[in-house]
Structure formats: C-alpha cells, structure tokens
Amino acid sequence: MTGSPSWPEPTPTPEPPxxxxxxxxxxxxxxxxxxxxxxGNLALPLAVVLGMSVLGNGLDLMDLxxxxxxxxxxxxxxxxxxxxxxxxxxxxxxxxxxxxxxxxVSQKDTNVPFDRIQALDVQQGVLQRWFGVQRVDVQTGAGxxxxxxxxxxxxxxxxAELRGxxxxxxxxxxxxxxxxxxxxxxxxxxxxxxxxxxxxxVLAVIGQAAGQVAEEEGxxxxxxxxxxxxxxxxxxxxxxxVLAWVLSTLGAFIAFAGFTVTRGEDRLxxxxxxxxxxxxxxxxxxxxxxRVVEGVFRRPFGLCALSIEVTGYAEEASAAxxxxxxxRVGEVQEFLDEFLPEMAAVGHGERPEGAVPARxxxxxxxxxxxxxxxxPARAARRYIAPPVLGALVLVVAGWFFVGPxxxxxxxxxxxxxxxxRAAGWRFEDGRLAVRTLRIAxxxxxxxxxxxxxxxxxQNVFQRRAHxxxxxxxxGKRTTARIRHLDAATAQAAWQAL
Amino acid sequence: xxxxxxxxxxxxxxxxxxxxxxxxxxxxxxxxxxxxQVDALDWxxxxxxxxxxxxxxxxxxILRWRRWRWDVQEPGIDIRHxxxxxxxxxxxxxxxxxxETRRGVLEQAMNLATVVVHTAAGSHTIPLLAEKDAEELRxxxxxxxxxxxxx
Numbered sequence: 001m002t003g004s005p006s007w008p009e010p011t012p013t014p015e016p017p018x019x020x021x022x023x024x025x026x027x028x029x030x031x032x033x034x035x036x037x038x039x040g041n042l043a044l045p046l047a048v049v050l051g052m053s054v055l056g057n058g059l060d061l062m063d064l065x066x067x068x069x070x071x072x073x074x075x076x077x078x079x080x081x082x083x084x085x086x087x088x089x090x091x092x093x094x095x096x097x098x099x100x101x102x103x104x105v106s107q108k109d110t111n112v113p114f115d116r117i118q119a120l121d122v123q124q125g126v127l128q129r130w131f132g133v134q135r136v137d138v139q140t141g142a143g144x145x146x147x148x149x150x151x152x153x154x155x156x157x158x159x160a161e162l163r164g165x166x167x168x169x170x171x172x173x174x175x176x177x178x179x180x181x182x183x184x185x186x187x188x189x190x191x192x193x194x195x196x197x198x199x200x201x202v203l204a205v206i207g208q209a210a211g212q213v214a215e216e217e218g219x220x221x222x223x224x225x226x227x228x229x230x231x232x233x234x235x236x237x238x239x240x241x242v243l244a245w246v247l248s249t250l251g252a253f254i255a256f257a258g259f260t261v262t263r264g265e266d267r268l269x270x271x272x273x274x275x276x277x278x279x280x281x282x283x284x285x286x287x288x289x290x291r292v293v294e295g296v297f298r299r300p301f302g303l304c305a306l307s308i309e310v311t312g313y314a315e316e317a318s319a320a321x322x323x324x325x326x327x328r329v330g331e332v333q334e335f336l337d338e339f340l341p342e343m344a345a346v347g348h349g350e351r352p353e354g355a356v357p358a359r360x361x362x363x364x365x366x367x368x369x370x371x372x373x374x375x376p377a378r379a380a381r382r383y384i385a386p387p388v389l390g391a392l393v394l395v396v397a398g399w400f401f402v403g404p405x406x407x408x409x410x411x412x413x414x415x416x417x418x419x420x421r422a423a424g425w426r427f428e429d430g431r432l433a434v435r436t437l438r439i440a441x442x443x444x445x446x447x448x449x450x451x452x453x454x455x456x457x458q459n460v461f462q463r464r465a466h467x468x469x470x471x472x473x474x475g476k477r478t479t480a481r482i483r484h485l486d487a488a489t490a491q492a493a494w495q496a497l
Numbered sequence: 498x499x500x501x502x503x504x505x506x507x508x509x510x511x512x513x514x515x516x517x518x519x520x521x522x523x524x525x526x527x528x529x530x531x532x533x534q535v536d537a538l539d540w541x542x543x544x545x546x547x548x549x550x551x552x553x554x555x556x557x558x559i560l561r562w563r564r565w566r567w568d569v570q571e572p573g574i575d576i577r578h579x580x581x582x583x584x585x586x587x588x589x590x591x592x593x594x595x596x597e598t599r600r601g602v603l604e605q606a607m608n609l610a611t612v613v614v615h616t617a618a619g620s621h622t623i624p625l626l627a628e629k630d631a632e633e634l635r636x637x638x639x640x641x642x643x644x645x646x647x648x
Contacts, residue, residue: 311617451589451592452588452592452616452617452618452619453586453588453589453592453616453618453619453621454586454587455584455585455586456499456585457579457582458583459581459583460581460582463583473618473619474618475618476617476618476619478618479618494499494585495499
C-alpha cells in the first residue's frame with residue numbers, strides 16, 4: 001500500500017514540515033482503524049488455511065486450536081502494524097497545501113495543493129463513531145479509489161480546521177436547499193427497495209455452500225432436502241424470494257437512514273448511512289445524467305428513486321450515485337427544479353408554458369415523469385412478440401420435465417407488452433428524455449450535449465420495416481436506448497445530437 | 498438515410514479476417530471430424546463446418562470490409578459497420594479520454610494497427626487501420642486534447 005518510488009525524484013525530498021506549520025497527528029483511534037484494515041488483509045489467508053484443513057480431513061480439535069493460535073498471532077501483528085502506521089503518520093498544512101507523510105519501512109509523501117482539492121469527504125464508520133472521530137478523504141480530480149490523502153481518525157476540531165482551508169470544497173447546509181429523507185419515506189423506501197437482483201445471487205451462493213455442507217453431513221439427509229415435486233420447488237422459490245426481500249429491506253434501512261442531499265453553489269452534498277455514516281461531495285459539472293428508476297414494488301405506489309451518473313466517480317462509493325432514494329413520481333420535476341435544474345426534463349422550467357406545442361401523439365401517460373413520444377405503432381409487435389415466443393418455447397420444453405407447472409412460464413409472456421407500454425422518448429431543446437422498461441421502468445433525463453457517444457442501429461428485419469434503434473451513452477452506467485423508432489426519425493435525431 | 502463515412506479500413510484487413518475465419522471454421526471442422534470418428538455420430542456437424550469453411554472464409558471478410566466505414570470529422574469520430582445489424586456511432590472529440598493502439602502479430606507483419614478510442618462511458622474500436630491512418634487519428638486526438646480545455 002505504501003510503495004516508495006523506486007526512481008530518483010526530480011526534487012530530492014518532499015519539503016520538510018516548515019517551522020511555521022505545526023505538524024499534526026491523527027487521533028489514536030487511528031490505531032484501531034489501521035489495525036482493523038490490517039486484520040482484514042490477514043483474514044483471507046487465514047480463512048484459506050482453515051478452509052483447506054476442513055476440506056482436507058474434517059475439523060478436529062488440533063486444527064481448531066492451531067487456527068485459533070494463528071488468529072491470535074494475526075491479531076497481534078495487526079495491532080502492531082496499526083500502531084506503527086499511526087505513529088509514523090502525520091500531516092501538515094502549509095502554503096504548499098496539505099501534506100501527508102506515512103510509513104516506516106517504505107515511506108510515502110503526498111502533497112495536494114489547495115487549488116487541486118476537489119472535495120473533502122467526511123465519513124464516520126462504526127469504529128470512528130465509537131471513538132467520536134471522523135474520517136476525512138481529500139479528493140482531487142485524479143479519480144482514484146478513496147481520497148488522495150486519507151485521514152482515518154480526526155477530532156471534530158481538526159476536521160473543522162481542514163474545512164476552513166477550502167470552504168468551497170464543503171457545501172455547508174446554509175448555502176443551498178436541502179432535503180432529508182423523513183422517517184416515513186425511509187420506511188417506504190426500505191419496504192419497496194426490492195433489490196432482488198443483488199440479493200438473489202448471494203443467496204444462491206449461500207444455498208450452494210449449505211448444500212455442500214449437507215452432503216458432508218451425510219448423503220441421506222441431503223437427498224431429503226431436495227424437493228421431489230414441482231410444488232416443492234415453487235415453495236422453495238417463494239421462500240427464497242421472501243428471504244431476499246427481507247434482506248433487501250434491511251439493507252435499504254441501513255443504507256438510506258439519515259439520507260440528506262444538499263445543493264450548494266456548484267456542488268451537491270449527499271450524506272447517508274446508519275452504521276457507516278458517509279458523506280460525498282459531487283461537483284455539479286460532473287453530473288451527466290439523472291435516472292428516474294421506478295422499481296417493480298414502487299411503481300404501483302407511484303414512487304421512484306433518483307440516481308445520477310457522475311463522470312469520473314465510477315470507482316467511488318455508491319454514496320455518489322443515489323440522488324434521493326424515494327420521490328413521488330409526480331414530484332420528480334419539482335425535485336429536479338430545486339436540486340438539479342440543469343437536468344430537469346424537456347420544456348420544463350426553462351421555457352414559458354405556452355411555447356410547448358401540444359401534439360396529440362404525445363402521451364403523458366399516468367405517472368409519466370415527462371411527456372414522451374411513442375415509437376410508431378408498427379413497432380409494437382417487435383416489442384411484444386419475442387417474450388411471447390420465448391415463453392411458449394419454455395412451456396413446451398418445460399412440459400416434459402415438470403408437466404403443467406411449465407405453464408408458469410406464461411407469466412413471462414406479457415413482459416414485451418409492458419416494454420412496449422413503457423417505451424418513450426423525447427428530444428427537444430437539446431434535452432433528451434428516454435424511458436425504457438427492464439424489470440424496473442427507468443427514465444433517463446439529460447442535456448444531450450453531455451453524451452459520451454451516440455449510435456443508431458438497424459438490423460435486417462428493421463430495415464424492411466424502416467425502423468431503427470437509438471442509443472445515447474452518458475456514462476458507464478447510463479445509456480439511454482430506445483428501440484424500434486421510425487428510421488428517419490432516429491437518424492434525424494442522431495444527426496441533431 | 499445518413500451518408501456513410503467515407504474512409505475504409507486497410508485492404509489487408511480482409512486477409513487478417515480471412516485468417517481468423519479460417520482458424521475458427523478449421524477448428525470446428527477438425528472438432529466435428531474427431532467427434533464423428535469417436536462415436537460414429539452423425540456426419541452433419543462435419544458437413545455444417547465444411548460449408549461454413551467454404552462460404553464464410555472467402556465471403557465474410559469481403560462483406561465486412563465493404564461495410565466498415567469510418568472518418569474523422571468536425572464533431573468527432575464517425576464509425577459505421579455491421580452486416581446483419583448496421584451501427585453508426587459518433588464519438589465527439591471533447592469526450593475522448595485517451596487513445597490506445599494495439600498491434601498483434603499478424604497486424605505487425607502487415608503494417609496494420611487497431612485503434613481503441615476510450616471515453617468515460619466505454620471504448621470504441623477501429624480495427625485494422627493502415628499505419629498512417631492510425632497515426633493520423635492518434636495525432637489528431639492528441640492535438641485536440643491539448644487545445645480543448647474540457648478534455
């Protein structure tokens with residue numbers, strides 16, 4: 001982690017702390033933080049050793065004792081490492097900016113000039129909270145993971161001192177609108193989070209591990225665990241879904257508790273977290289697009305979550321991605337007008353109301369964030385047919401294995417119809433809005449000039465029907481893709497973009 | 498219909514693609530032949546592989562090369578390609594983060610280079626360019642990166 005440069009530096013040594021700049025040290029709580037991270041690094045090899053011996057010849061007392069011994073040694077080593085890192089870490093503030101020195105054997109010096117500081121992110125993890133300290137990450141535009149200077153344990157006074165150096169890097173609550181997630185919204189957000197896509201794979205892995213353990217226990221028991229009827233499988237499936245839902249609800253509670261977003265002069269500040277308080281500062285010029293995500297469990301209630309595409313933040317904590325975890329769909333425009341007018345949708349806020357021509361083919365369907373154009377009617381069957389055909393194939397193939405239960409696959413058939421209902425787009429005044437459905441219904445709102453690239457695509461079948469797709473990429477996680485537009489329209493939009 | 502960009506890839510690209518197709522279908526044909534030896538399986542996988550060998554090896558490189566078009570223009574890099582599905586992409590200059598040039602063994606032998614243009618959202622590949630085209634592209638991007646404050 002602390003690699004010293006192996007080549008001679010142009011300036012022999014980083015400037016020593018000048019007499020005028022008092023050298024600061026971290027709060028001793030940093031020993032705990034550093035030790036914990038060192039222990040984390042040691043834990044994996046230890047787990048491998050344990051796992052090997054268990055797989056090798058079962059777990060006996062000797063192995064257990066030996067592992068325990070390794071654990072104690074590892075812990076002692078971790079604490080020593082933590083102490084050394086704390087005792088050798090210091091930072092100072094001078095005319096040159098913030099300087100940071102760490103390391104005993106391999107030493108590392110970092111200097112960040114004041115005008116390069118993009119943000120001072122303050123976090124409070126479980127350990128920090130225990131000791132009443134805070135973690136400060138000095139962020140520059142370099143875009144590496146974590147801060148360029150990371151100070152894991154500072155007393156509030158020291159944090160205030162750092163913030164005083166660069167007030168513009170810190171959006172104070174006073175300098176802009178702010179909105180906190182209310183208790184009721186938190187409950188609603190947690191119960192409708194439904195991040196099954198994240199939880200289910202984890203459960204699958206756990207299930208597999210459990211299955212292996214059961215096999216070790218004795219194959220007879222394991223056979224009993226495997227359901228012998230399709231009904232049993234469905235029961236297991238439902239149980240898994242319920243478990244996944246409970247986990248996702250808990251996860252959302254922990255992640256979104258205390259969520260607050262503050263709009264400053266030129267940056268957003270987002271704070272969140274129950275166990276791990278995290279705070280992220282996002283410069284506004286790095287916000288490229290807003291996604292309005294209406295999840296399956298939220299849509300019936302007219303609720304959605306807002307997330308932002310932040311360029312250069314791909315590796316940073318997810319704190320930088322959620323703009324607000326729960327908003328009523330009807331209030332999205334007001335929310336954006338208040339916090340991100342740069343991103344608010346087409347023909348809203350910027351222009352007088354009357355200037356937008358009301359065209360009949362424009363549908364503002366119930367719950368739509370913004371008025372949208374539909375793809376032409378002849379595209380409908382292209383949305384609807386593939387899932388219907390897929391479902392029929394599944395039914396026929398599945399009938400041989402599970403009999404009438406295969407009919408469950410028909411539940412999948414209306415998916416294409418839902419996609420057709422959701423598909424919509426609008427491109428006006430340089431603002432782009434694209435709505436698609438992929439389980440969740442997502443609307444991307446962004447100024448078109450923020451795109452990274454744009455594409456039109458047409459396959460052989462679309463060519464005959466004069467249809468084409470349009471894709472506009474705004475970042476690693478945001479690509480607005482609308483399928484089966486009229487070819488001429490798609491290409492005109494492509495040229496105008 | 499939008500006009501296609503005008504520049505093509507290097508003519509030798511067809512040879513490189515031909516070699517790749519030959520490798521693919523050749524391996525499939527050998528595999529199919531071995532399968533039919535081992536287990537007296539049907540002979541149709543072998544027939545399919547041989548048909549693929551005869552049809553795809555000469556045809557795919559020619560068609561693909563004809564369809565592949567690119568150009569450097571005022572707004573950015575214009576790329577259009579695809580046989581069954583045509584895709585045309587525009588990458589504005591200001592969004593180019595960096596450019597990468599790759600040269601495999603065959604490409605080195607034929608003085609070709611593959612240029613990969615990276616943006617914050619992903620990368621776009623222009624394969625098998627003549628070396629002078631690849632250099633022009635790289636220089637142009639470097640020059641724009643110097644002048645543009647946003648880059």
